[in-house]
Amino acid sequence: MANYDPASFEKKWQDEWAAKKVNAARDQSDKQKFYVLDMFPYPSGAGLHVGHPLGYIASDIYSRYKRLQGFNVLHPMGYDAFGLPAEQYAIQTGQHPAVTTKENIARYREQLDKIGFSFDWDREVQTCDPNYYKWTQWIFLQLFDSWYNPANKKAEAINTLIAQLEMEGYKGNEDEALTGGFEIEIPAFTAAEWKNFSAAKKEEFLLNFRLAYLSETFVNWCPALGTVLANEEVKDGVSERGGHPVERKKMKQWSLRITAYSERLLEGLERIDWSASIKETQRNWIGKSEGCSIEFSIDGSQEKIEVFTTRPDTIFGVTFLTLAPEHPLVADITPAEHRSIVSEYVEKAKNRTERERMSDVKHISGEFTGAYAIHPFTGKKVPIWVGDYVLAGYGTGAVMAVPGHDSRDHAFAKHFGIEITQVVEGNVAVDIQEDSYDAKEGKAINSDFLNGLEVKAAVKAAIKAIEEKGLGKGKTNYRLRDAIFGRQRYWGEPIPVEYNNGLPYPMREELPLVLPEIDKFLPTEDGDPPLARAKDWKYETTTMPGWAGSSWYFLRYMDPKNNTSFASKDALNYWQNVDLYVGGSEHATGHLLYARFWMKFLYDLGLVPVDEPFKKLINQGMIQGYSAVVNKVPLLEKYTLYISNELAAEWKKKDEIPAFLQAEFEKHGVQNVSVNHIIEERIDINLVKGDYELDVESFKHSFHFEKGGEFIQEGKSFQVAREVEKMSKRWYNVVNPDDICNKYGADTLRMYEMFLGPIEMAKPWNTNGIEGVYRFLGKLWKLYIGENGESLVVDDAATKDELKTLHKTIKKVKEDIENFSFNTSVSTFMIAVNELGQMKCHKREVLEPLSVILSPFAPHIAEELWSKMGNAFSVTEQTFPTHDESYLVENSFAYPISINGKTRTTIEMALDMNPDEAQALIMANDIVQKWMEGKPLKKFIFVKGRIVNVVV
RNA sequence: GCUCGGGUGGCGGAACAGGUAGACGCGCGGGACUUAAAAUCCCGUUUCCCUAAAGGAAGUACGGGUUCGAUUCCCGUCUCGAGCACCA
Incomplete structure (x- = not known):
């Protein structure tokens, strides 16, 4: 055992760390706390691939570093265990999702253990565990029992709303003290009337305010998955998972009133250390726009049309109004002679699916209603149109069209020949008839009292005038929609609610409401969700969505076994929130937004001490697969021809068969083939030698190979093409971390993943450089251990140069860890080992601290060397050395x-x-x-x- | 279309704060050890000119600018990636 042989000691130390609980966070400590968290994984059947640990390794290095710095570190791991894949598998095989989930978790655990993470496994949580989801349900009931009080800008018990209603009644939509400006279609009533309402009627009213509420809303219904999807799970009109079509459907649904928190979710972003891009994504998603509402009266009608605009300064440029096809007033205002053509258009537009409407942006359609509105300032008649470019769900579903300064209005006006006027003048001359001038810069013209004002000032002046005339008022709109909180599925948290005359009430029994056993994991014959199959089930039959359990799990780790509360006050006050959160940016508008929302809610109720869950967020880039692709031309009733990539690529590029290939084709009697006959087949990446050479023999024995196939190549070897794409079983490009650990050891895997490049950058997995990292660890080993396994470490005083190497390494590694620049710290270690090797340094004074600073990166070898130097267990419990600047001074x-x-x-x-x-x-x-x-x-x-x- | 990031050798990537561009690793070339191979070690490796060596020129997507000095700052163009997208 003279040379570096990780297999001989990695397992030993992993067991030792676990037995001695060196990674356990202390509940009580005088030390400063530090909470490092990874986004917990959904345990899929495929197991971990090399992309998953990237973030875990980074956070593990940081955790170990912080421990060496003397912090009490909380670094837990658990599983987001409810979810669709286990259930889909259950439907196909009849296997209970709890069973597959358990198996998958065991596999994940085994893989994670192999990499030597310093997780505190005593704190593991699984969202599907009743002891955990009891508290998910409990928080849901708190949401149900709360409303958002706009006056105090926070959530409060629903009783405070009831008290207000008993005192003052409700003044209708205008009652912003209660509604906060949200539209609620319920007429006003007095305090006395409220008191006389039936219990059911009161309950129905309160549902409009509860933060968890039941309502009839349009949802994204995915028939193929048999469930509704959240907005962020729908991309371009199809489901994100599986790409199934999604329809708009009206259903009774549980939702969470996240919109009440729009402003605070926006404001909180200012106080947290997240990447600019994630913050920007959340800002876009919340989509705040400030403007004002304006009422237009209709010529010859009592009705009024309310529009929302962010550009009230362009009011004098309004030449028409456009209503969404779904707008309720369309039918009322359309005069008889236009009715048939308008209603025909409306029907057609409504029936277009969301997908068509979104993907077909270029096509302009609309219809003149025949009605006119009165311009509130000029008194001129402006035509009212219907057009499907106006969305029913945003603002009021009606726009004041300013074709001169809004490109969509401009396109519409140009298409239908409607008048276009310019009311803002910028620095550059533009032909307003050709293109709209959308920029919010310039001076108002042709605008009566606004003339000469800069856009910003004109907006203010216009709002003032509109408010004075009583036409409308300044208003803020958000794009954010309430979050639908229910799935027509089995494998999720049951919603602890029961019904009385169709109205929901919190369940009376003690939580948890345990997920019942059912015979089949399918909807009932009546189309009810699977839970309706359960015996004597009197509760809600939908279950909570995947993000329920993940919206608060970081709090449970603080006190995971508590039976009397979701976490104790002491634990919450000590740990506060997550100091460092590491995970993928794909959760930007889902998990990361919902978790912030729940945290703010719990904060309002005084249940947690801070209102942002994650102080600092690092997004690790995705490790992509490096797929191998063979080009083949299948010949009907003949064999398949495999074509080496240099030929296929030339063929595709020029769309002309290369001479060499043409000759081969003639030899094989192949005629009439075109580029379109080439099929690119993904094959197992293990069949490729180096980057491009196909291992033809192995390939012939694999299931990819089609019998009788022949290979055509011009050069010495048969070439494949390579494609960088998502690592996935279906592309045969998955690399398993276990294999790397078995071949090189966990320390090499850890350091290599860090060495690949900056943590937040996406990169394809490529093992080209892994040997270099392995060699480095081998060289490091040789500084400590001789050819016969004897320790080379001596107690002699180190030279100035040796100390200089040590101290500059300490300095740089410390800086790099704190900047999350782990790739450069690996380089720094390499340089140090090269230099010490040159100097033939075997001095304890240098090598002991070196093993300590290396231990966050490569804990196994560090521990082994630490012990071989005759030190007591454990290197993980040492102090990170501080560098001494005096060794670094040059003269x-x-x-x-x-x-x-x-x-x-x-x-x-x-x-x-x-x-x-x-x-x-x-x-x-x-x-x-x-x-x-x-x-x-x-x-x-x-x-x-x-x-x-x-x-x- | 809008917003935000990027573009550096054959490759992954370094370069703190405007101050020796290409650290470290891979790959490649050469050498040592070995009967041989593996492993290990040493030397070289941006491109071009000249070359025994020395030396010189160009060079961080492209074109300009500021500066004693620019991969770094400013303006314009191209290009790749991500997010948002009839959101009024």
Whole structure:
């Protein structure tokens, strides 16, 4: 066992750490706390691939570093265990999702253990565990029992709303003290009337305010998956998972009133250290726009049309109004002679699926209603149109069209020949008839009292005038919609609610409401969700969505076994929130938004001490697969021809069969083939040698190979193409971390994943450099251990150079960890080992601290060497050394000397030399003299410790 | 279309704060050890010119600018990626 052999000790130390609980966080501690969290995984049947641990390794390094710095570190792991895949599998096989989930978790655990993570497994949580989801249900009931009080800008018990209603009644939509400006279609009533309402009627009213509420809403219904989907689970009109079509359907649904928190979710972003891009994504998703509402009266009608606009300054540019086809007033205002054509259009537009409407943006359609509105300032008649470019669900479903300054209105006006007027003038002259001028810069023109005002001032002046005339008022709109909180599925948290006359009430029994056993994991014959199959089930039959359990799990880790509350006050006050959260950016508008929402809600109720769950967020980039692709031409009733990539690529590029290939085709009697006959087949990446060479023999024995197939290649080897794409079983490009651990050991895997590049960058998995990391660990080993396994470490005093190497390494590694620049710290270790190897350094004074600073990255080898030096367990419990600047001070520096900005030579000079002395020395130099070519010195630039520039 | 990031050798990527561009690793070339191979070690490796060596020129997507000096700052163009997208 002389050479580095990770297999001989990695398991030993993993067991030792687990047995001695070196990773356990302390509940009580005088130490400062530090909470490092990974986004917990959904345990899929495929197991972990090398992409998953990327973030875990980074957070593990940070956790171990913080422990060495003397912090009490909480670094837990668990499983987001409810979810669709286990259930789909259950439907196909009859296997209970709890069983597959358990198996998958066991597999994940085994894989995670192999990599040597310092998780505190005593705190593991699984969202499908009744002891856990009891509290998910409990939080849901708190949401049900609360409303958002706009006056106090926070959630409160619903009783405070009831108290207000008993005192003052409800003033209808205008009652912003209660509604906060949200539209609720319930007429006003007095306090006395409220008191006389039946219990059911009161309950029905309160549902409009509860933060968890039941309502009839349009949902994204996915027939193929048999469930509704959240907005962020729908991309381009199809489901994100599986790509099934999604329809708009009206259903009774549980929702959470996240919209009440729009403003606070936006504001909170200012106080957290997340990447700019995630913050931007959340801001877009919340979609705040400030503007105002304006009422237009209709010529010859009592009805009024309310529009929302962010550009009230362009009010004088309004030349028509457009209503969404779904707008309730369309039918009322359309005069008889236009009715048939308008209603025909409306029907057609309504029946277009969401998908068509979204993907077919270029096609302009609309219809004139025949009705006119009155311009509130000019009194002119403006035509009212219907158009499907206006969305029913945003604002009021009606727009005041300003074709001069809104490109969509412009396109519509141009298409139908409606008048276009310019009311804002920018710096550049534009032909407003050709293109709209959308920029929010310039001065108002043709706009009566607004003339001459800059856009910003004009907006303010317009809102003021509109409010004074009683036409409308300043208003803020958000794009964010309430979150639908129910799935027509089995494998999720039951919603602890029972019904009385169709109205929901919290269940009376004690939580948890345990998921019942059912005979089949399918909807009933009546189309009810699977839970309706359960015996004597009197509760809600939908279950909670996947994100329920993940919206608060980070709190449970603080006190995972508590039976009397979701976490104790002491634990919550000590741990507060997550200091460092590491995970993928794909959760930007889902989990990361919902978790913030729940945290703010719990904060409002005084249940947690802070209102943001994750102080700092690092997004690890995806590790992509490096798929191997063979080109083949299947010949009907004949064999398949495999074509080496250099030929196929040329063929595809020129759309012309390369001469060599043509000759081969003739040999095989192949005629009439075109580029379109080439099929690109993904094959197992293990069948490729190096980057591009197909291992033909192995390939012939694999299931990919079609019998009788022949290979055509021009060069020595048969080439495949490579494609960078998602790592996935279906592309045969998955690399399993176990295989890497078995071959090179966990430490090599850990360091190699970090060495690949900056943590947040996406990159394809490529093992090309892994040998280098393995060799580095081998060289490190040799500093400590001799050929016969004996320790080489000696107690002699280290030399100045050795100490310099050590201390600059400590300094750089510390800086790099704190900047999450793990790739450069791996380089730094390599440089240190190279230098110490050159110096043949075996000094304890150097090697002991080196093993400590390496231990966050490569804990197994660090522990092994630590122990081989005769030290007591454990390296993980040491203190991260501080570097001593005095070892790093230089007293001279090889100054690069530039002449006119080009480096010509270097001259070694003392660092304390002053510019005048330096100048004298430099000007005397032969090379400098040569380059000056006798020209006079114009300027002499001397930057201490950096550079000298001689200008002639 | 809008917003935000990127573009550096054959490859992954370094370069703190405007100061020696290409650290570290891979790959490749050469050498040592070995009967041989593996492993290990040493030397070289941006491109071009010249070359025994020395030396020189160009060079961080492209074109301009600021500066004694620009991968870094500013303006314009191209391009790749991500997010948003009839959101009024």
